[in-house]
Amino acid sequence: MKASKRILDTYAGVLSMNTALVLIVINCLFLVFQISSNAPSIYERGWWPPRPQLMGCVNATTTTMDEPLNMSSIDLSRGDVRFFHPHGIASRLIVEVGSYRNGPRTFSSVVMTSKHLNNLHEILYECEWVSSDDPPLKVKARPIKPDWNMGRLYGTMVLVCEFPRDVGTDAEGGRLVLTAGYAEPVFRSPERFVALTEMRGEYNASRYAPPYPYEITFCGSPLYGNISPQRVREWIAYHAWFFGEKTLFIFQDAGGIHEEVYRVLKPWIDIGRVRVQNLRQAEVYDGYYHHQFTMLNDCMLMSQTLANWTFFFDVDEFLYIPPSGEPYQPTIGSILAEKARNNVTQILFQNVKVSDGLCWKSTRRVLDEPKISRKWAFEKLVYANCDYGWKPDESRKYAVQPQRVWATGVHRSEHMKLDGKQEDMEITTLRAYHYHNTANGRTELCREFPLSPNGEPNSLNVRNCTLDFSMATLAPTIKSYELAMVGKQPFIL
Numbered sequence: 001m002k003a004s005k006r007i008l009d010t011y012a013g014v015l016s017m018n019t020a021l022v023l024i025v026i027n028c029l030f031l032v033f034q035i036s037s038n039a040p041s042i043y044e045r046g047w048w049p050p051r052p053q054l055m056g057c058v059n060a061t062t063t064t065m066d067e068p069l070n071m072s073s074i075d076l077s078r079g080d081v082r083f084f085h086p087h088g089i090a091s092r093l094i095v096e097v098g099s100y101r102n103g104p105r106t107f108s109s110v111v112m113t114s115k116h117l118n119n120l121h122e123i124l125y126e127c128e129w130v131s132s133d134d135p136p137l138k139v140k141a142r143p144i145k146p147d148w149n150m151g152r153l154y155g156t157m158v159l160v161c162e163f164p165r166d167v168g169t170d171a172e173g174g175r176l177v178l179t180a181g182y183a184e185p186v187f188r189s190p191e192r193f194v195a196l197t198e199m200r201g202e203y204n205a206s207r208y209a210p211p212y213p214y215e216i217t218f219c220g221s222p223l224y225g226n227i228s229p230q231r232v233r234e235w236i237a238y239h240a241w242f243f244g245e246k247t248l249f250i251f252q253d254a255g256g257i258h259e260e261v262y263r264v265l266k267p268w269i270d271i272g273r274v275r276v277q278n279l280r281q282a283e284v285y286d287g288y289y290h291h292q293f294t295m296l297n298d299c300m301l302m303s304q305t306l307a308n309w310t311f312f313f314d315v316d317e318f319l320y321i322p323p324s325g326e327p328y329q330p331t332i333g334s335i336l337a338e339k340a341r342n343n344v345t346q347i348l349f350q351n352v353k354v355s356d357g358l359c360w361k362s363t364r365r366v367l368d369e370p371k372i373s374r375k376w377a378f379e380k381l382v383y384a385n386c387d388y389g390w391k392p393d394e395s396r397k398y399a400v401q402p403q404r405v406w407a408t409g410v411h412r413s414e415h416m417k418l419d420g421k422q423e424d425m426e427i428t429t430l431r432a433y434h435y436h437n438t439a440n441g442r443t444e445l446c447r448e449f450p451l452s453p454n455g456e457p458n459s460l461n462v463r464n465c466t467l468d469f470s471m472a473t474l475a476p477t478i479k480s481y482e483l484a485m486v487g488k489q490p491f492i493l
C-alpha cells in the first residue's frame with residue numbers, strides 16, 4: 001500500500017512541477033513582451049535583456065525551459081542566466097505506442113525512440129510492477145530494435161519485461177511502470193511513466209492461453225496515399241473468403257483509408273471482421289515508412305491474446321493455395337494446424353509477380369470491351385510468368401504464432417522465442433500473387449492484352465508469358481461471397 005502511494009506521490013510531484021514550469025515560462029515571455037514593446041526589437045543587434053526584470057522569474061529550483069531537467073545541480077544564482085527558446089522538432093526519448101500483458105509474468109511495450117539519442121547515450125530501460133499487495137518488483141527491460149538500420153529520426157523499440165515470478169495474477173490490479181534513464185549523469189531526470197494499468201478483477205488467466213477469440217489476425221502495413229477503394233474492396237472480399245470467419249483484419253490508416261476506402265471497409269467493420277487503427281496523428285514523428293515496423297509490432301503484440309496465427313502482407317498481395325490434385329484439398333486452416341502440430345512458429349511464403357497492365361479478355365473482343373474496366377483486378381490481370389529481361393524479386397511475406405515471438409518485421413520475424421522453428425512454404429502449397437502497383441492509384445489497369453504472336457515483346461516489353469487463370473476463375477465465387485456477407489457494394493475506382 002505504502003509503496004504504491006509513494007509512486008502516486010512522485011507522479012503528482014512531476015505533474016505539478018511541469019504545470020508550474022509552464023506557468024513560469026508564460027510569465028517570463030510576458031515580461032519579455034512588455035519589455036520589448038518599449039525597447040528596440042528583440043531581433044535588433046545589440047539588444048540585451050535587462051537583467052533585473054528577467055531574473056524575477058528564475059530561481060534555483062526552476063528552469064526557463066520547458067524541459068524536465070534535474071535542477072538540483074544547476075545553480076542559477078551566479079552569472080548572466082541565458083535563455084534558450086526551442087523551436088522546431090524535438091527528439092523524444094520515448095513515444096509510447098502500446099503496452100500489453102503477454103502472460104502471467106511477461107509484458108511488452110512498443111515505443112518509438114530517437115535513434116540518435118540511443119546511439120549517443122547508454123540508456124537503461126527498467127520495468128516495475130507496482131501493486132498494493134507486494135513491494136514493487138523491478139527488472140531490466142530488454143530493448144529489441146527491429147528497424148534500427150532504417151535512416152529516420154525515430155526507430156521502433158519493443159521493450160520486453162520478464163519478471164522472475166508471476167505478477168498481478170491474484171487479480172488485485174496493479175501497474176507496469178517503465179523507466180528510461182541515461183547512464184551518464186547529465187542534467188536529465190530519468191523518464192518514468194505508467195505504461196499499463198490493470199484494474200482489480202481484470203486479470204484473467206484464460207486470455208493468455210488458447211483458445212483465442214480468433215484463429216487468425218491479419219496485420220496490414222500502414223496505408224497512405226490515393227488508394228483505390230475498388231482494389232481494397234476486392235482484397236477484403238477475397239481474403240474474408242480465403243481465411244474464413246474466425247479471422248480479424250487489422251488495417252492501419254496513415255492517410256490511405258480516405259473517405260471512399262473507409263466506405264468500402266465499413267460493412268466489414270460492422271460485421272466485426274475488420275478493425276481500423278487511425279495513426280494519422282503519428283505522421284508528425286519522423287519514422288520509417290509511416291511507422292510500418294512500429295505498427296506491425298503493435299499489431300503482433302495485440303494479436304498475442306487474439307489469435308493462433310498472425311499474417312503480415314500487403315493489400316496488393318493475394319494468398320492462394322493451388323489445387324493439390326488429390327481428393328483432399330488443404331485449406332489455410334488445415335495448413336496452419338499441421339504447422340502448429342509440427343511446432344513450426346513461423347511460415348514464409350513466396351510472392352509471384354503479376355503484371356500490373358497485362359490483361360486477359362476473351363476472343364469476343366467487341367462485346368467485352370466496355371465490360372473490361374468493371375472487372376476486378378484479379379479477374380483480368382494475368383500472371384506474368386514472363387521473360388522480363390530481368391528476374392523479378394522473390395520477395396517473401398509471412399505468418400507467425402504471435403505468442404512465440406518477441407518482436408517482428410516486414411518480411412519475417414527475426415526474434416522468435418527459444419524453441420522457434422521457421423519453414424519456407426513450397427510455392428505449390430501456399431503462395432501470394434503480387435499485383436504490384438495496382439492499389440495505389442485510381443486508374444484503369446489494362447494497358448495491353450495478350451500476347452504478341454511469336455513471343456515478340458509487346459508494348460509492356462515482356463515476352464513469352466505463361467497465362468495463369470487461378471485467381472481469375474475464383475472471381476464469381478468471391479463476388480457471390482461478398483454479396484452474401486455484406487450485400488451489394490458500389491464500384492468506386
Ligand SMILES: *[C@@H]1O[C@H](CO)[C@@H](O)[C@H](O)[C@H]1NC(C)=O
Nearest residue numbers: 020024057058059060061062
Ligand atoms: C522559485 O520560484 C517559484 C515560482 O515563482 C516559487 O514558487 C519558489 O518558491 C521559488 N523558490 C525559491 C527557492 O525562491
Ligand SMILES: *[C@@H]1O[C@H](CO)[C@@H](O)[C@H](O)[C@H]1NC(C)=O
Nearest residue numbers: 070071072073185188189190
Ligand atoms: C538530480 O541530481 C542530484 C544531484 O546531481 C542527484 O542526487 C539526484 O539523484 C538527481 N535526481 C534525479 C531524479 O535524477
Ligand SMILES: *[C@@H]1O[C@H](CO)[C@@H](O)[C@H](O)[C@H]1NC(C)=O
Nearest residue numbers: 171201202203204205206207
Ligand atoms: C475469463 O475469461 C473467460 C473467457 O473469456 C471467461 O469464460 C471467464 O468467465 C472469465 N473469468 C472471469 C473470472 O472473468
Ligand SMILES: *[C@@H]1O[C@H](CO)[C@@H](O)[C@H](O)[C@H]1NC(C)=O
Nearest residue numbers: 210211215308333336337340
Ligand atoms: C487454434 O487453436 C485452437 C486451440 O488450440 C485449435 O482448436 C484450432 O484448431 C487452432 N486453429 C488454427 C487455425 O490453428
Ligand SMILES: *[C@@H]1O[C@H](CO)[C@@H](O)[C@H](O)[C@H]1NC(C)=O
Nearest residue numbers: 339340341342343344419421
Ligand atoms: C513439439 O514440441 C513438443 C514439446 O516440446 C514435443 O513434445 C513434440 O514432440 C514436438 N513435436 C514435433 C512434431 O516435433
Ligand SMILES: *[C@@H]1O[C@H](CO)[C@@H](O)[C@H](O)[C@H]1NC(C)=O
Nearest residue numbers: 387454455456457463464465
Ligand atoms: C520464347 O520461348 C521459346 C520457346 O521456349 C523460345 O524458343 C524463344 O527463344 C523465346 N523467345 C524469346 C524472345 O525469349
